[in-house]
Amino acid sequence: MNENNRTLMFGLPKGSLEESTLKLFAKAGYKITKSSRSYRPGFDDPELDGRFIRAQEMSRYVEHGFFDCGLTGYDWVVENGSEVVEVCDLIYSRASNVKSKWVLVVPEASSVQTVKDLEGKRIATEVVNLTKNYLAEHGVTADVEFSWGATEVKVPDMVDAIVDLTETGNSLRANKLRIVDVLLETNTKLIANKQAWEDPFKRAKIENIAMLLTAALTAESKVGLKLNLPKDKVQDILSELPAMRNPTVSQLTCSDFVALEVILDEKVVREIIPKLKAHGAEGIIEYPLNKVVP
Numbered sequence: 001m002n003e004n005n006r007t008l009m010f011g012l013p014k015g016s017l018e019e020s021t022l023k024l025f026a027k028a029g030y031k032i033t034k035s036s037r038s039y040r041p042g043f044d045d046p047e048l049d050g051r052f053i054r055a056q057e058m059s060r061y062v063e064h065g066f067f068d069c070g071l072t073g074y075d076w077v078v079e080n081g082s083e084v085v086e087v088c089d090l091i092y093s094r095a096s097n098v099k100s101k102w103v104l105v106v107p108e109a110s111s112v113q114t115v116k117d118l119e120g121k122r123i124a125t126e127v128v129n130l131t132k133n134y135l136a137e138h139g140v141t142a143d144v145e146f147s148w149g150a151t152e153v154k155v156p157d158m159v160d161a162i163v164d165l166t167e168t169g170n171s172l173r174a175n176k177l178r179i180v181d182v183l184l185e186t187n188t189k190l191i192a193n194k195q196a197w198e199d200p201f202k203r204a205k206i207e208n209i210a211m212l213l214t215a216a217l218t219a220e221s222k223v224g225l226k227l228n229l230p231k232d233k234v235q236d237i238l239s240e241l242p243a244m245r246n247p248t249v250s251q252l253t254c255s256d257f258v259a260l261e262v263i264l265d266e267k268v269v270r271e272i273i274p275k276l277k278a279h280g281a282e283g284i285i286e287y288p289l290n291k292v293v294p
Contacts (some may be wrong), residue, residue: 027291030045055073056076105164127163
């Protein structure tokens, strides 16, 4: 445990999550700098220090107290059997903002239909403990070997099945593989050391960071809209807006018009703006958001 109680030791994921994590922190208001030859990030907050390490190892270092908190996948918390505080979910990855799944996979032509059909077979995966626990729950004995990567190419010649991570399943289908079962849904989590969580300063700091990171993620799918509108059309517009909250309506100097401001999902904007225009809205402005705090 870090002996300086006024400094929070933060573990940042090295590898596939690295760049997306730095961008998320930037949106949350934290500037993190890094050197190509250093695993020690630079924070613009004097109360933060940390290191870059692989997400696969993060939960162990948080549990043992080297880090007060860190970002890793829920799957690695489970795989390592780490006893940590799960502070909040942060659903993002290198390519998307959806949850991923560890799935049991076989070739399309395989006779395997359920996990029971893998009795005495060989399975390759990066999550050995998760897979062994899953097999034990179903009363199946199979040989589980660790895979260093490129797991998809190992079936059917090297192994009978694999347990692999997927978001959409597109890559599996492209390789003519079939999902038999889902072992675990996972996403990035902010986790904390139990002792650090009991420290008032560190807990408050962690909770504040969690709030800002969550707000930054929420903002990624939202936009703000400003517009001017005839006063007699306000109720018509309100019935069209799928807003987070009731929009802000302000009286303009022209007594017949009001200004309206609202936050809504970006994906509905292309449908909403034509409706707003049809109701007499003018000066419609769409703007991006950095953070949305409920």
